[in-house]
Amino acid sequence: MxxxxxxxxxxxxxxxxxxxxxxxxxxxxxxxxxxxxxxxxxxxxxxxxxxxxxxxxxxxxxxxxxxxxxxxxxxxxxxxxxxxxxxxxTEELHSLARSLLPEQSPPGPALRIVSLNSELGLGGASDLKRHMPDIVLLQESPSPTAVAKMAYEVFGAEAGVATGLDTAILARGTVIPAPLPLVSRRYFTEARVKLTTGIEIGIISLHLQTPPVRVDLWSPGAWTQLRAHRARQRRQMQVISDRIAAMPANMPIIVGGDFNAPQGDAIFELLKPLLRDAFREAGRGWGNTHKNELPVLRIDQVWITDQFGAAEVRAYQTEQSDHRLVVCDLWLR
CATH class of the missing domain: 1.20.58 (Methane Monooxygenase Hydroxylase; Chain G, domain 1)
Known part of the structure:
Protein backbone atom coordinates (compact mmCIF):
# COMPACT_ATOMS: atom_id res chain seq x y z
CA MET A 1 0.00 0.00 0.00
CA THR A 90 -45.10 9.82 7.52
CA GLU A 91 -48.86 9.96 8.00
CA GLU A 92 -49.00 13.62 6.97
CA LEU A 93 -47.94 12.72 3.42
CA HIS A 94 -50.76 10.18 3.19
CA SER A 95 -53.49 12.58 4.34
CA LEU A 96 -52.19 15.41 2.15
CA ALA A 97 -52.23 13.06 -0.86
CA ARG A 98 -55.73 11.89 0.04
CA SER A 99 -56.94 15.50 0.00
CA LEU A 100 -56.19 15.58 -3.74
CA LEU A 101 -58.78 12.87 -4.40
CA PRO A 102 -62.42 13.75 -5.16
CA GLU A 103 -64.58 14.10 -2.06
CA GLN A 104 -67.26 11.46 -1.55
CA SER A 105 -70.68 11.95 -0.02
CA PRO A 106 -71.65 9.56 2.80
CA PRO A 107 -73.72 6.67 1.37
CA GLY A 108 -75.77 6.44 4.58
CA PRO A 109 -77.21 8.75 7.26
CA ALA A 110 -74.56 11.42 7.92
CA LEU A 111 -73.23 12.23 11.38
CA ARG A 112 -70.74 14.98 12.23
CA ILE A 113 -68.51 14.64 15.31
CA VAL A 114 -66.40 17.56 16.54
CA SER A 115 -63.69 17.06 19.16
CA LEU A 116 -62.17 20.12 20.82
CA ASN A 117 -59.82 20.76 23.69
CA SER A 118 -61.45 24.03 24.63
CA GLU A 119 -58.66 25.19 26.97
CA LEU A 120 -61.08 25.81 29.85
CA GLY A 121 -63.79 27.00 27.50
CA LEU A 122 -61.81 29.82 25.89
CA GLY A 123 -62.33 28.42 22.41
CA GLY A 124 -65.91 27.30 22.93
CA ALA A 125 -69.17 27.89 21.13
CA SER A 126 -67.85 30.13 18.34
CA ASP A 127 -65.48 27.42 17.15
CA LEU A 128 -68.14 24.71 17.43
CA LYS A 129 -71.06 26.51 15.77
CA ARG A 130 -69.00 27.18 12.67
CA HIS A 131 -68.81 23.44 11.94
CA MET A 132 -72.45 22.51 12.71
CA PRO A 133 -71.83 19.29 14.68
CA ASP A 134 -74.28 16.61 15.77
CA ILE A 135 -72.09 15.53 18.69
CA VAL A 136 -69.30 17.44 20.47
CA LEU A 137 -66.52 15.84 22.50
CA LEU A 138 -65.09 18.48 24.81
CA GLN A 139 -61.87 18.43 26.84
CA GLU A 140 -60.60 20.94 29.40
CA SER A 141 -64.24 21.81 29.66
CA PRO A 142 -65.46 24.72 31.79
CA SER A 143 -68.00 24.45 34.62
CA PRO A 144 -71.20 22.41 34.07
CA THR A 145 -73.17 25.67 33.88
CA ALA A 146 -70.87 27.03 31.19
CA VAL A 147 -71.02 23.73 29.28
CA ALA A 148 -74.82 23.80 29.36
CA LYS A 149 -74.78 27.36 28.05
CA MET A 150 -72.34 26.33 25.30
CA ALA A 151 -74.56 23.39 24.34
CA TYR A 152 -77.60 25.67 24.08
CA GLU A 153 -75.66 28.10 21.85
CA VAL A 154 -74.68 25.24 19.53
CA PHE A 155 -77.81 23.05 19.55
CA GLY A 156 -80.57 25.25 20.93
CA ALA A 157 -83.46 23.63 22.81
CA GLU A 158 -82.51 20.18 21.45
CA ALA A 159 -79.21 20.19 23.39
CA GLY A 160 -78.23 17.34 25.68
CA VAL A 161 -75.17 17.37 27.97
CA ALA A 162 -73.06 15.02 30.09
CA THR A 163 -70.20 16.52 32.10
CA GLY A 164 -67.23 15.11 33.99
CA LEU A 165 -64.49 16.88 35.92
CA ASP A 166 -62.44 17.71 32.82
CA THR A 167 -64.44 16.45 29.82
CA ALA A 168 -67.97 16.72 28.47
CA ILE A 169 -70.30 15.38 25.78
CA LEU A 170 -72.74 17.69 23.99
CA ALA A 171 -75.28 16.48 21.43
CA ARG A 172 -78.39 17.34 19.52
CA GLY A 173 -80.64 14.91 21.36
CA THR A 174 -80.91 13.01 24.62
CA VAL A 175 -77.68 12.39 26.56
CA ILE A 176 -77.73 9.83 29.38
CA PRO A 177 -74.50 9.98 31.45
CA ALA A 178 -72.98 6.72 32.65
CA PRO A 179 -72.10 6.56 36.36
CA LEU A 180 -68.32 6.50 36.83
CA PRO A 181 -65.95 6.42 39.81
CA LEU A 182 -64.51 9.80 40.77
CA VAL A 183 -61.02 8.84 39.57
CA SER A 184 -62.38 7.97 36.12
CA ARG A 185 -64.41 11.18 35.86
CA ARG A 186 -61.15 13.08 36.08
CA TYR A 187 -60.13 12.01 32.57
CA PHE A 188 -63.21 10.78 30.70
CA THR A 189 -66.96 11.12 30.39
CA GLU A 190 -69.18 8.32 29.12
CA ALA A 191 -72.76 8.60 27.93
CA ARG A 192 -75.39 7.00 25.79
CA VAL A 193 -76.62 9.49 23.19
CA LYS A 194 -79.93 9.26 21.35
CA LEU A 195 -79.96 11.82 18.56
CA THR A 196 -83.10 13.53 17.30
CA THR A 197 -82.74 11.32 14.21
CA GLY A 198 -83.29 8.25 16.43
CA ILE A 199 -79.69 7.00 16.23
CA GLU A 200 -78.38 5.68 19.57
CA ILE A 201 -74.63 5.71 20.19
CA GLY A 202 -72.21 4.98 23.01
CA ILE A 203 -69.84 7.94 23.45
CA ILE A 204 -66.65 8.52 25.43
CA SER A 205 -64.91 11.90 25.56
CA LEU A 206 -61.45 11.61 27.11
CA HIS A 207 -58.45 13.67 28.14
CA LEU A 208 -55.50 11.50 29.09
CA GLN A 209 -52.66 12.62 31.32
CA THR A 210 -50.42 15.33 29.87
CA PRO A 211 -46.88 14.11 29.13
CA PRO A 212 -43.74 15.80 30.44
CA VAL A 213 -41.91 17.84 27.83
CA ARG A 214 -38.41 16.37 27.55
CA VAL A 215 -36.04 17.05 24.66
CA ASP A 216 -32.87 16.22 26.59
CA LEU A 217 -32.49 12.74 25.13
CA TRP A 218 -28.91 12.55 26.42
CA SER A 219 -30.36 12.41 29.96
CA PRO A 220 -31.36 8.97 31.35
CA GLY A 221 -34.01 10.79 33.38
CA ALA A 222 -35.88 11.77 30.21
CA TRP A 223 -36.12 8.14 29.08
CA THR A 224 -37.22 6.97 32.53
CA GLN A 225 -39.82 9.71 32.95
CA LEU A 226 -41.40 9.22 29.54
CA ARG A 227 -41.48 5.44 29.96
CA ALA A 228 -43.30 5.90 33.27
CA HIS A 229 -45.72 8.32 31.62
CA ARG A 230 -46.54 5.75 28.92
CA ALA A 231 -47.35 3.23 31.68
CA ARG A 232 -49.71 5.70 33.40
CA GLN A 233 -51.51 6.46 30.15
CA ARG A 234 -51.81 2.74 29.42
CA ARG A 235 -53.53 2.22 32.77
CA GLN A 236 -55.97 5.03 31.95
CA MET A 237 -56.63 3.55 28.52
CA GLN A 238 -57.18 0.10 30.00
CA VAL A 239 -60.02 1.47 32.13
CA ILE A 240 -61.58 3.03 29.04
CA SER A 241 -61.10 -0.18 27.06
CA ASP A 242 -62.91 -2.11 29.79
CA ARG A 243 -65.81 0.38 29.64
CA ILE A 244 -66.02 -0.07 25.86
CA ALA A 245 -66.06 -3.85 26.21
CA ALA A 246 -68.95 -3.57 28.68
CA MET A 247 -71.18 -1.70 26.20
CA PRO A 248 -73.80 -3.69 24.23
CA ALA A 249 -72.17 -5.62 21.40
CA ASN A 250 -74.43 -4.18 18.70
CA MET A 251 -74.15 -0.54 19.83
CA PRO A 252 -72.19 1.90 17.62
CA ILE A 253 -69.41 3.49 19.68
CA ILE A 254 -67.36 6.66 19.28
CA VAL A 255 -64.32 7.39 21.45
CA GLY A 256 -62.47 10.63 21.01
CA GLY A 257 -60.74 13.59 22.55
CA ASP A 258 -57.28 14.65 23.62
CA PHE A 259 -55.19 11.46 23.98
CA ASN A 260 -52.02 13.43 24.74
CA ALA A 261 -50.17 10.81 22.71
CA PRO A 262 -48.93 10.98 19.12
CA GLN A 263 -50.62 9.08 16.34
CA GLY A 264 -49.59 5.43 16.31
CA ASP A 265 -48.57 5.35 19.98
CA ALA A 266 -48.59 1.97 21.73
CA ILE A 267 -51.50 2.93 24.01
CA PHE A 268 -53.86 2.81 21.01
CA GLU A 269 -53.39 -0.96 20.81
CA LEU A 270 -55.93 -1.17 23.65
CA LEU A 271 -58.60 0.31 21.38
CA LYS A 272 -57.83 -1.65 18.21
CA PRO A 273 -59.69 -4.87 19.00
CA LEU A 274 -62.99 -2.95 18.79
CA LEU A 275 -62.30 0.46 17.23
CA ARG A 276 -60.28 2.08 14.47
CA ASP A 277 -58.80 5.53 13.93
CA ALA A 278 -61.15 7.47 11.64
CA PHE A 279 -58.36 9.77 10.41
CA ARG A 280 -56.25 6.85 9.17
CA GLU A 281 -59.21 5.87 7.01
CA ALA A 282 -60.51 9.22 5.78
CA GLY A 283 -58.18 11.97 6.99
CA ARG A 284 -57.51 14.80 4.58
CA GLY A 285 -55.06 17.69 4.72
CA TRP A 286 -52.73 18.44 7.62
CA GLY A 287 -54.33 16.47 10.42
CA ASN A 288 -52.06 17.44 13.30
CA THR A 289 -53.75 19.32 16.12
CA HIS A 290 -51.15 20.56 18.61
CA LYS A 291 -50.29 23.28 18.81
CA ASN A 292 -52.94 25.36 17.09
CA GLU A 293 -50.55 27.77 15.34
CA LEU A 294 -47.98 25.16 14.28
CA PRO A 295 -49.36 21.64 14.84
CA VAL A 296 -46.79 18.85 14.71
CA LEU A 297 -48.63 15.99 16.48
CA ARG A 298 -52.12 14.52 16.05
CA ILE A 299 -52.99 14.03 19.71
CA ASP A 300 -56.70 14.83 19.21
CA GLN A 301 -58.41 11.88 17.55
CA VAL A 302 -61.75 10.15 16.94
CA TRP A 303 -62.05 6.35 17.01
CA ILE A 304 -65.09 4.44 15.74
CA THR A 305 -66.54 0.94 15.62
CA ASP A 306 -67.37 -0.99 12.45
CA GLN A 307 -70.98 0.22 12.44
CA PHE A 308 -69.62 3.52 11.13
CA GLY A 309 -67.98 4.43 7.87
CA ALA A 310 -65.70 7.48 7.76
CA ALA A 311 -66.35 9.96 4.96
CA GLU A 312 -63.87 12.70 5.88
CA VAL A 313 -61.80 13.82 8.85
CA ARG A 314 -60.02 17.18 9.02
CA ALA A 315 -58.35 19.39 11.61
CA TYR A 316 -59.24 23.09 11.67
CA GLN A 317 -57.55 26.02 13.35
CA THR A 318 -59.42 27.46 16.31
CA GLU A 319 -59.83 31.05 17.38
CA GLN A 320 -58.66 30.81 20.99
CA SER A 321 -57.74 27.26 22.02
CA ASP A 322 -54.17 25.99 21.83
CA HIS A 323 -55.48 22.90 19.98
CA ARG A 324 -57.01 22.53 16.55
CA LEU A 325 -60.43 20.94 16.53
CA VAL A 326 -61.21 17.70 14.73
CA VAL A 327 -64.22 17.46 12.42
CA CYS A 328 -65.16 13.86 11.66
CA ASP A 329 -67.93 13.09 9.16
CA LEU A 330 -69.35 9.58 9.54
CA TRP A 331 -72.24 7.51 8.31
CA LEU A 332 -74.02 4.51 9.72
CA ARG A 333 -73.52 1.40 7.62
Missing part, protein backbone atom coordinates in the same frame (compact mmCIF):
# COMPACT_ATOMS: atom_id res chain seq x y z
CA UNK A 2 1.40 3.41 -0.96
CA UNK A 3 1.82 6.31 1.41
CA UNK A 4 -0.85 8.19 -0.52
CA UNK A 5 -3.35 5.37 0.07
CA UNK A 6 -2.48 5.31 3.76
CA UNK A 7 -3.10 9.06 4.00
CA UNK A 8 -6.55 8.56 2.43
CA UNK A 9 -7.59 5.72 4.73
CA UNK A 10 -8.74 7.82 7.74
CA UNK A 11 -11.05 9.89 5.54
CA UNK A 12 -12.50 6.82 3.88
CA UNK A 13 -12.96 5.20 7.27
CA UNK A 14 -14.78 8.26 8.59
CA UNK A 15 -17.08 8.46 5.58
CA UNK A 16 -17.82 4.76 5.77
CA UNK A 17 -18.58 5.05 9.47
CA UNK A 18 -20.97 7.96 8.90
CA UNK A 19 -22.81 5.94 6.24
CA UNK A 20 -23.15 2.94 8.58
CA UNK A 21 -24.36 5.13 11.47
CA UNK A 22 -26.98 6.71 9.18
CA UNK A 23 -28.19 3.29 8.00
CA UNK A 24 -28.33 1.87 11.54
CA UNK A 25 -30.21 4.95 12.77
CA UNK A 26 -32.83 4.44 10.06
CA UNK A 27 -33.22 0.74 10.91
CA UNK A 28 -33.56 1.52 14.63
CA UNK A 29 -36.20 4.18 13.92
CA UNK A 30 -38.16 1.80 11.67
CA UNK A 31 -38.18 -0.78 14.46
CA UNK A 32 -39.10 1.79 17.13
CA UNK A 33 -42.01 3.31 15.19
CA UNK A 34 -43.25 -0.13 14.15
CA UNK A 35 -43.11 -1.76 17.60
CA UNK A 36 -43.36 1.36 19.84
CA UNK A 37 -41.48 -0.24 22.78
CA UNK A 38 -41.92 1.49 26.14
CA UNK A 39 -38.17 1.79 26.62
CA UNK A 40 -37.97 3.99 23.49
CA UNK A 41 -40.93 6.26 24.26
CA UNK A 42 -38.52 9.20 24.46
CA UNK A 43 -37.87 8.75 20.72
CA UNK A 44 -41.36 7.98 19.48
CA UNK A 45 -43.06 10.95 21.18
CA UNK A 46 -41.40 13.08 18.51
CA UNK A 47 -42.92 13.45 15.03
CA UNK A 48 -41.72 10.70 12.71
CA UNK A 49 -40.62 13.20 10.07
CA UNK A 50 -38.01 15.03 12.19
CA UNK A 51 -35.52 12.16 12.19
CA UNK A 52 -34.58 11.98 8.48
CA UNK A 53 -32.92 15.41 8.74
CA UNK A 54 -30.00 14.32 10.98
CA UNK A 55 -29.83 10.91 9.25
CA UNK A 56 -29.55 12.43 5.80
CA UNK A 57 -27.11 15.04 7.12
CA UNK A 58 -24.78 12.24 8.18
CA UNK A 59 -25.25 10.62 4.80
CA UNK A 60 -24.43 13.91 3.09
CA UNK A 61 -21.19 14.17 5.05
CA UNK A 62 -20.35 10.61 4.03
CA UNK A 63 -21.02 11.49 0.37
CA UNK A 64 -18.67 14.48 0.45
CA UNK A 65 -15.56 13.77 -1.67
CA UNK A 66 -16.51 10.08 -1.89
CA UNK A 67 -15.34 7.91 -4.75
CA UNK A 68 -15.77 4.37 -6.01
CA UNK A 69 -18.81 2.76 -7.64
CA UNK A 70 -19.48 0.23 -4.87
CA UNK A 71 -19.30 2.92 -2.22
CA UNK A 72 -21.75 5.17 -4.08
CA UNK A 73 -24.15 2.27 -4.63
CA UNK A 74 -24.13 1.64 -0.86
CA UNK A 75 -24.76 5.33 -0.24
CA UNK A 76 -27.68 5.29 -2.66
CA UNK A 77 -29.12 2.24 -0.90
CA UNK A 78 -29.02 4.03 2.45
CA UNK A 79 -30.68 7.06 0.85
CA UNK A 80 -33.45 4.83 -0.53
CA UNK A 81 -33.90 3.32 2.95
CA UNK A 82 -34.52 6.80 4.36
CA UNK A 83 -36.89 7.56 1.49
CA UNK A 84 -38.86 4.39 2.23
CA UNK A 85 -39.01 5.39 5.91
CA UNK A 86 -40.44 8.79 4.98
CA UNK A 87 -43.01 7.45 2.51
CA UNK A 88 -44.23 4.57 4.68
CA UNK A 89 -44.28 6.14 8.13
Missing amino acids: TRSALRMSPGKLLRGSLMIVSALACVVLILCYTMRPDNFTALTVFPIWIWPAPGLFLLGLAWFRSSGTVYKVCMAAVGLLWLAYILVF
